[in-house]
Amino acid sequence: MSQLYDSIGQGYRRFRQPDPRIAALLAEGLGDAESVINLGAGAGSYEPSSRRVLALELSATMIAQRPPDAAPVVQARVEAIPCADGAFDAALGVLTLHHWSDQVAGLREARRVSRRQVFLTWVGYPQRFWLDDYFPEVRAADEHLFPSLEQLEAELGPLRVRAVQIPWDCRDGFLCAYWRRPEAYLDSGVRGAISTLARVPDDPAAVERLRADLASGRWRERHGELLAREEMDYGYRVVVAGP
Numbered sequence: 001m002s003q004l005y006d007s008i009g010q011g012y013r014r015f016r017q018p019d020p021r022i023a024a025l026l027a028e029g030l031g032d033a034e035s036v037i038n039l040g041a042g043a044g045s046y047e048p049s050s051r052r053v054l055a056l057e058l059s060a061t062m063i064a065q066r067p068p069d070a071a072p073v074v075q076a077r078v079e080a081i082p083c084a085d086g087a088f089d090a091a092l093g094v095l096t097l098h099h100w101s102d103q104v105a106g107l108r109e110a111r112r113v114s115r116r117q118v119f120l121t122w123v124g125y126p127q128r129f130w131l132d133d134y135f136p137e138v139r140a141a142d143e144h145l146f147p148s149l150e151q152l153e154a155e156l157g158p159l160r161v162r163a164v165q166i167p168w169d170c171r172d173g174f175l176c177a178y179w180r181r182p183e184a185y186l187d188s189g190v191r192g193a194i195s196t197l198a199r200v201p202d203d204p205a206a207v208e209r210l211r212a213d214l215a216s217g218r219w220r221e222r223h224g225e226l227l228a229r230e231e232m233d234y235g236y237r238v239v240v241a242g243p
């Protein structure tokens with residue numbers, strides 16, 4: 001996994017900026033926590049500047065993209081966090097769970113070092129997402145990789161779950177972020193900063209089909225009603241465990 005991010009992480013910061021509306025939901029989840037460990041911290045998105053933060057990240061490529069004023073970072077695996085029991089008020093994990101090689105071990109470690117755990121994760125599409133028409137293998141891969149709410153609850157205890165509405169102009173370019181900006185998926189940089197798209201072999205035929213449907217008006221015919229929507233629920237959730 002460190003290798004995946006050491007290769008796809010190159011342009012990460014350009015396309016994966018924190019979105020302020022998602023940041024607000026995460027801040028609510030963190031509540032009054034003063035000390036936070038950011039697990040799978042990447043380039044530092046969503047690290048709250050008003051709290052004491054330690055970042056934990058595996059990939060050197062991602063660490064190298066952290067701004068000079070970002071929180072201190074330790075290069076380590078979530079499955080073996082080099083910190084004492086109860087060292088943090090909260091653990092934060094933003095779109096990282098699905099990458100952990102041992103999710104149970106990582107969740108136990110999160111719970112060991114923190115009182116409260118806050119994750120942004122994905123629980124499956126509550127409705128169809130048109131990208132499925134072009135890259136159907138992506139959903140299958142994600143369904144396999146992301147833990148279910150039941151699996152999270154088994155390790156973390158009772159959860160508070162909040163649906164995240166994805167704004168049409170979401171600044172954080174994760175898989176569903178461009179639901180109203182379909183042309184974005186034609187950009188190999190955009191696709192390269194989305195791990196599940198980067199992981200499946202790049203399919204020029206799928207990209208060309210999307211390009212043709214956009215040019216011919218077919219995409220608009222089938223999904224044009226989305227252009228009037230401001231936000232959509234595509235299965236992203238803020239999940240909070242602990243007091």
Ligand SMILES: C[S@@+](CC[C@H](N)C(=O)[O-])C[C@H]1O[C@@H](n2cnc3c(N)ncnc32)[C@H](O)[C@@H]1O
Nearest residue numbers: 005040041042045058059062077078094096099
């Ligand atoms: C999609 S990125 C998210 C990064 C950041 N949280 C954000 O929101 O921009 C997932 C991150 O998890 C890191 N990661 C994956 N497996 C890990 C592990 N076992 N231990 C620590 N970090 C890990 C990856 O290197 C990558 O930086």
